[in-house]
Amino acid sequence: MRAFGFICVALLLVVAGCKKEDAKTPFEGFASPANFPQPTYNFAGNAVTEPGFLLGKKLFYDGRLSRDGSISCASCHISFSAFSHVDHSVSHGIDDRLGIRNAPAIQNMAWERFFFWDGGVFDLDLFSINPIQNHEEMDDTIPNVIAKLKADPEYVRQFKAAFGTEDVTPTRMFQALSQFMCMLVSNDSKYDKVLKGTATFTSAENLGKVAFEQKCASCHSGILFTDRTFKNNGLSLTGDLGRARVTLNPKDDHCFKVPSLRNIAKTNPYMHDGRFSTLERVLDHYASGVQNTPTLDTLLKQNGQLGIALTNDEKANIILFLNTLTDETFIKNPLFAQ
Amino acid sequence: MKTTKLILGLFAIATLALSSCKKDNNTSDIDPNRKGDIGLHFDNRAGAQDLVLNTQTYQNALGQDVNLSMFKYYISNIKLINKDGSTFTYPKDQSYFLVNEADANTQEIELTNVPEGDYTGVTFTVGVDSLKSTAPLAERTGVLDPAVGAAGMYWMWNSGYIFMKMEGTSPAAPLDTASGTRPFFYHIGLFGGYSTPTINNIKTVTVSFGSSVASVRQAKTSAPEAHLYVDALKVLNGTTNINIANYPVVMANPYSANIANNYKEMFSLDHVHND
Numbered sequence: 001m002r003a004f005g006f007i008c009v010a011l012l013l014v015v016a017g018c019k020k021e022d023a024k025t026p027f028e029g030f031a032s033p034a035n036f037p038q039p040t041y042n043f044a045g046n047a048v049t050e051p052g053f054l055l056g057k058k059l060f061y062d063g064r065l066s067r068d069g070s071i072s073c074a075s076c077h078i079s080f081s082a083f084s085h086v087d088h089s090v091s092h093g094i095d096d097r098l099g100i101r102n103a104p105a106i107q108n109m110a111w112e113r114f115f116f117w118d119g120g121v122f123d124l125d126l127f128s129i130n131p132i133q134n135h136e137e138m139d140d141t142i143p144n145v146i147a148k149l150k151a152d153p154e155y156v157r158q159f160k161a162a163f164g165t166e167d168v169t170p171t172r173m174f175q176a177l178s179q180f181m182c183m184l185v186s187n188d189s190k191y192d193k194v195l196k197g198t199a200t201f202t203s204a205e206n207l208g209k210v211a212f213e214q215k216c217a218s219c220h221s222g223i224l225f226t227d228r229t230f231k232n233n234g235l236s237l238t239g240d241l242g243r244a245r246v247t248l249n250p251k252d253d254h255c256f257k258v259p260s261l262r263n264i265a266k267t268n269p270y271m272h273d274g275r276f277s278t279l280e281r282v283l284d285h286y287a288s289g290v291q292n293t294p295t296l297d298t299l300l301k302q303n304g305q306l307g308i309a310l311t312n313d314e315k316a317n318i319i320l321f322l323n324t325l326t327d328e329t330f331i332k333n334p335l336f337a338q
Numbered sequence: 339m340k341t342t343k344l345i346l347g348l349f350a351i352a353t354l355a356l357s358s359c360k361k362d363n364n365t366s367d368i369d370p371n372r373k374g375d376i377g378l379h380f381d382n383r384a385g386a387q388d389l390v391l392n393t394q395t396y397q398n399a400l401g402q403d404v405n406l407s408m409f410k411y412y413i414s415n416i417k418l419i420n421k422d423g424s425t426f427t428y429p430k431d432q433s434y435f436l437v438n439e440a441d442a443n444t445q446e447i448e449l450t451n452v453p454e455g456d457y458t459g460v461t462f463t464v465g466v467d468s469l470k471s472t473a474p475l476a477e478r479t480g481v482l483d484p485a486v487g488a489a490g491m492y493w494m495w496n497s498g499y500i501f502m503k504m505e506g507t508s509p510a511a512p513l514d515t516a517s518g519t520r521p522f523f524y525h526i527g528l529f530g531g532y533s534t535p536t537i538n539n540i541k542t543v544t545v546s547f548g549s550s551v552a553s554v555r556q557a558k559t560s561a562p563e564a565h566l567y568v569d570a571l572k573v574l575n576g577t578t579n580i581n582i583a584n585y586p587v588v589m590a591n592p593y594s595a596n597i598a599n600n601y602k603e604m605f606s607l608d609h610v611h612n613d
Contacts, residue, residue, distance in 0.1 A: 113533075123472075141489075246496050246590075
């Protein structure tokens with residue numbers, strides 16, 4: 001059986017190799033990397049197809065999803081910064097309005113259990129309605145957006161190609177956007193290449209990896225570099241209650257999603273409100289800036305000490321290691337870029 | 339006293355006579371394999387009066403004047419209680435309704451394909467059950483489609499339906515300088531949480547038809563109808579009398595449980611008619 005599989009793969013490779021010369025790479029659909037956990041997205045209800053992905057991509061880059069045509073999803077989720085809003089602390093939306101939180105990277109969405117910094121949305125298909133209708137972001141209404149799409153024969157054609165009929169519905173729009181976002185898989189950083197044995201860390205990166213695993217990986221754990229929970233990481237408090245807005249549980253006051261650190265060097269500024277402009281500032285916070293607030297995560301006050309003990313060398317090496325999580329293949333993938 | 343007895347006696351005879359008449363036509367032969375229809379009417383009221391939006395001023399139990407501009411609620415998972423002790427659960431996929439005071443059509447729920455029987459009451463959910471609240475988007479159609487049918491009755495940022503929405507103005511509410519009005523907003527939802535237990539404001543209500551029955555028969559040309567009173571003021575009055583001055587806005591927060599506990603008592607029977 002295994003040999004048969006191997007032969008099939010070999011044949012596929014041969015076929016793919018042949019095709020490459022005369023045509024573009026065939027669309028491969030969604031594939032979970034072997035060393036990633038089970039995806040959480042329900043692909044059974046919305047399998048990724050090439051026309052669905054292309055429709056989602058068109059929608060993602062289309063300003064018509066906003067009231068005046070000025071803001072697309074890509075306005076705040078830019079491919080070259082791993083689909084984050086580099087250099088913007090909080091979202092900048094329509095009419096120069098400001099949101100309250102930092103636009104996070106869109107990557108490895110198929111493994112995400114919750115969306116938003118407070119995890120208020122638990123299904124990727126239910127996510128996109130938010131920025132489209134949010135007053136500070138795109139400020140349109142779904143019926144109005146659907147009317148705009150219906151008026152464009154190219155959209156009607158693409159909805160038909162993706163879903164079988166010409167019905168342009170909100171559900172299909174959201175599903176197409178999910179198909180595009182689920183395809184945004186980042187797993188080809190230097191870190192991944194080292195795991196595969198096709199690259200090696202420098203000695204400083206290695207030291208950084210050791211320090212990272214000792215001091216950061218309790219929360220930023222596993223191949224996705226997040227334990228996918230919500231924590232208070234010791235920031236000075238603002239009025240944003242974070243996870244408690246959703247759970248109404250005071251234990252969750254000021255807790256925010258532990259983000260993945262993949263492509264972290266490309267997604268500055270940092271934290272839920274983008275308060276730290278550099279990774280150096282972030283590590284300084286963990287080393288010496290942690291505030292002892294009531295819901296502070298216990299990992300940040302062990303043995304009566306606030307924060308994480310970090311020497312300057314450790315900080316520098318950790319940043320070198322974090323830089324190995326940058327995935328140029330992903331960031332520059334023409335399949336995803338506008 | 340004697341006259342009362344006499345009247346009651348006459349009534350009893352009349353009822354017997356009527357039911358025996360019916361028996362000849364209908365009830366002698368209830369066959370649950372035959373299906374009929376039944377209507378549930380939600381007659382929104384303010385105390386003893388018919389509810390009028392915008393133009394009528396009412397008072398809550400604390401004596402605060404209120405003017406309602408919006409009153410909507412989900413009714414779902416309807417079950418009919420049969421006189422024989424059994425219950426008929428209306429097919430779940432068709433059992434979601436959004437009653438809106440501003441749209442008379444939504445206040446009359448027609449249940450079709452109901453097994454023949456004499457029904458003595460109805461049980462329903464006020465709100466949307468947790469299973470449906472977490473179902474895939476493609477399974478949420480009609481009044482449950484967050485982008486269309488449920489627009490305004492769905493929290494986008496905290497995935498979940500608003501079970502009951504009441505808005506209005508009151509002199510007791512703080513002044514909103516932008517609009518120059520004194521608005522209040524009660525948007526009550528919360529289905530118990532997706533992964534972390536949260537407040538659960540899903541309420542199940544049973545309204546008995548009292549001494550009446552709703553006789554569902556296939557042969558009937560007009561379906562029986564149960565008319566329910568829904569007293570909107572009971573959103574504000576009850577175990578917790580809502581002080582609009584202190585709570586002008588209640589949405590996703592713990593105080594919402596008080597309002598949900600109030601409004602589960604707002605349903606009562608007006609009457610049932612069978613023709």
